[in-house]
Amino acid sequence: MTTTTPEVTYPPAAEIPAAAKAHKALTNRWASTAAVVIAILWTIPTAGLLISSFRPQRDVQTSGWWTFFTDPNVTLDNYKSVLHGSETDLATYFVNSIVITIPAVIIPISLATMAAYAFAWMKFPGRDILFVAVFAMQIVPIQVTMIPLLTAYVNPPFGLPQLAGGDAPGGGFYTIWLSHSIFALPLAIYLLHNFMKEIPGELIEAARVDGAGHVRIFSRIMLPLMMPAIAAFAIFQFLWVWNDLLVALVFGGGSLDVSPLTVRLAELSGTRGQDWHLLAAGAFVSLVVPLIVFLAGQRYFVRGLLSGSVKG
Amino acid sequence: MSTGEKFVQMAIAIALFVAVVGVMLFLADRVKSRRGEVLQTTAFVLPSVVMIAFGLLYPMVRTVYESFRNSASTAFVGTANYHHIFTDHDQLIVLRNTAVWVILTPIAATLIGLVYAVLVDRARFEKFAKALIFLPMAISLVGASLIWKFVYDYRATENAQIGLANQVLKTLGFDTYRFLLTGPWNTIFLIVIMIWVQAGFAMTVLSASIKSIPDDVVEAARLDGVSGMRMFRFITVPMIRPSLIVVLTTISITTLKVFDIVRTATGGNFGTSVLAYEFYVQSFRSFNTGLGAALAVLLFLLVTPIVIYNIRQMRKLEAR
Numbered sequence: 001m002t003t004t005t006p007e008v009t010y011p012p013a014a015e016i017p018a019a020a021k022a023h024k025a026l027t028n029r030w031a032s033t034a035a036v037v038i039a040i041l042w043t044i045p046t047a048g049l050l051i052s053s054f055r056p057q058r059d060v061q062t063s064g065w066w067t068f069f070t071d072p073n074v075t076l077d078n079y080k081s082v083l084h085g086s087e088t089d090l091a092t093y094f095v096n097s098i099v100i101t102i103p104a105v106i107i108p109i110s111l112a113t114m115a116a117y118a119f120a121w122m123k124f125p126g127r128d129i130l131f132v133a134v135f136a137m138q139i140v141p142i143q144v145t146m147i148p149l150l151t152a153y154v155n156p157p158f159g160l161p162q163l164a165g166g167d168a169p170g171g172g173f174y175t176i177w178l179s180h181s182i183f184a185l186p187l188a189i190y191l192l193h194n195f196m197k198e199i200p201g202e203l204i205e206a207a208r209v210d211g212a213g214h215v216r217i218f219s220r221i222m223l224p225l226m227m228p229a230i231a232a233f234a235i236f237q238f239l240w241v242w243n244d245l246l247v248a249l250v251f252g253g254g255s256l257d258v259s260p261l262t263v264r265l266a267e268l269s270g271t272r273g274q275d276w277h278l279l280a281a282g283a284f285v286s287l288v289v290p291l292i293v294f295l296a297g298q299r300y301f302v303r304g305l306l307s308g309s310v311k312g
Numbered sequence: 313m314s315t316g317e318k319f320v321q322m323a324i325a326i327a328l329f330v331a332v333v334g335v336m337l338f339l340a341d342r343v344k345s346r347r348g349e350v351l352q353t354t355a356f357v358l359p360s361v362v363m364i365a366f367g368l369l370y371p372m373v374r375t376v377y378e379s380f381r382n383s384a385s386t387a388f389v390g391t392a393n394y395h396h397i398f399t400d401h402d403q404l405i406v407l408r409n410t411a412v413w414v415i416l417t418p419i420a421a422t423l424i425g426l427v428y429a430v431l432v433d434r435a436r437f438e439k440f441a442k443a444l445i446f447l448p449m450a451i452s453l454v455g456a457s458l459i460w461k462f463v464y465d466y467r468a469t470e471n472a473q474i475g476l477a478n479q480v481l482k483t484l485g486f487d488t489y490r491f492l493l494t495g496p497w498n499t500i501f502l503i504v505i506m507i508w509v510q511a512g513f514a515m516t517v518l519s520a521s522i523k524s525i526p527d528d529v530v531e532a533a534r535l536d537g538v539s540g541m542r543m544f545r546f547i548t549v550p551m552i553r554p555s556l557i558v559v560l561t562t563i564s565i566t567t568l569k570v571f572d573i574v575r576t577a578t579g580g581n582f583g584t585s586v587l588a589y590e591f592y593v594q595s596f597r598s599f600n601t602g603l604g605a606a607l608a609v610l611l612f613l614l615v616t617p618i619v620i621y622n623i624r625q626m627r628k629l630e631a632r
Contacts, residue, residue, distance in 0.1 A: 035431035042445050045459045095315045099322045111360045118356035137368045139619045143591050143608045145371035171313050182367030214352045215341035243452030245572045262454045266576045283458045287451045294450035
């Protein structure tokens, strides 16, 4: 970052973008300091916990992580005991997180892409009204749906099989998969519909004239063209599901068999609140997957963010 | 269930889904008549519409109904649940906390995001500098809460500190402080966690918006003698106003539904509960369905106008 005085004379160049101007205005010594302070403040809390996760238990509990730099002791024991220790056993919950997340990404995105195609390119009576209705469902906070939805899983209507409880199929995963899928649909349909609409209509018309049905147009033309948008939403959905606490708590029914990492970590933070060597390692066990996904798909992630993929 | 069985269950679920959708599409594709069109449309739209109707529309109506009934949902109680929310001492604290959250978080996160976006714009390490602020967006709120709980960790002044915040206090010669236990300020320290997470979102959106300000606008202003801080105030900020509003409203919506931070950091104790957390406690811990439903409906009523405003602004942005 450059440190210039505010009285600097502007170069005569014709094109100075607004950002550069504002940048200049703010880039005096105080401004640079502010940026560095923000960057440090945003990084240090994470760095502290990361360093602690590699320090021996006794060190973590008797001295601050900043003493690591003068007295460095490194160990992987915390990770070993948090992953496989009988009391924490995070490896099991890591598996649960994966088992929950993969179907909860695949199912809603497939269904939403199909529905988005129908709303964009199929003609049927009531299409526009139905689309607005789906779109409006974004307003509903998931809290509003939870009590009746849980009741419906436990006492299903029309004699359908029970989805929650001990005898449920799939050990209770189905309620979590289904809930995540439902909650993702309105926003996914809306965003994918916006992308679909941008594909030129002549392309579809030409295919139709050649005798291709909707199913073929959808799978041969639309899906390949839609891949960037689908990837963007898939990354979002992955992060939401992996990082979710509320849906897993409510629809997992408190059964440890189907609880993801977040539920277990939140619980440990209550019951083992002072065992920072375990909590630190546990936190990073849960953070590593979303960080990898995020860094690998950052391009798509930012694009999705700018097109309004923000769910509640 | 063993690990292997879990993966088998997952494979079964995915296979089942793919098979059902595949068969549906295949059959719809075979019928080549007027009726085929109808079948195809049904196959494409119906699964989503049924799921939304069952999982969002029906529960929403049902919850509104429940909110006028008693705790076990056996009798109508009129507006008693709502009356309770606005008169009970504990519930009033919940409402107060929610208001503080929703006012402070969007403003602080947007301000920090905006300033940072301007400061690092075209700087040498722009990408790296942005990633630092942005990373908290990718992690869970449970993880974020743990990270900050560690910062806030309390030990008596005479002991060695392991929490950074109290070490700073001690170094400056103050007594150590119970950040998460001492009301009413503990709510502020929880809000800090949310600001830490949301500033990255604000920064990303605003940074993209700043970069898209047309050069001729800036040039015209410059010819009129506008520069420095006034350029920022009178050109940059007005030009990105729609994005600013979208960011502010989006963070407000997220903040209204905050649950994970409160549950992980304090468990809603010490006067830190908020609307979305109280809903969870009343519905699934105290089994007071009526009050839980009323809290959910209140959340719904508070979120709705912000979402509508947000969507309208977003459409305006897209139209540009």
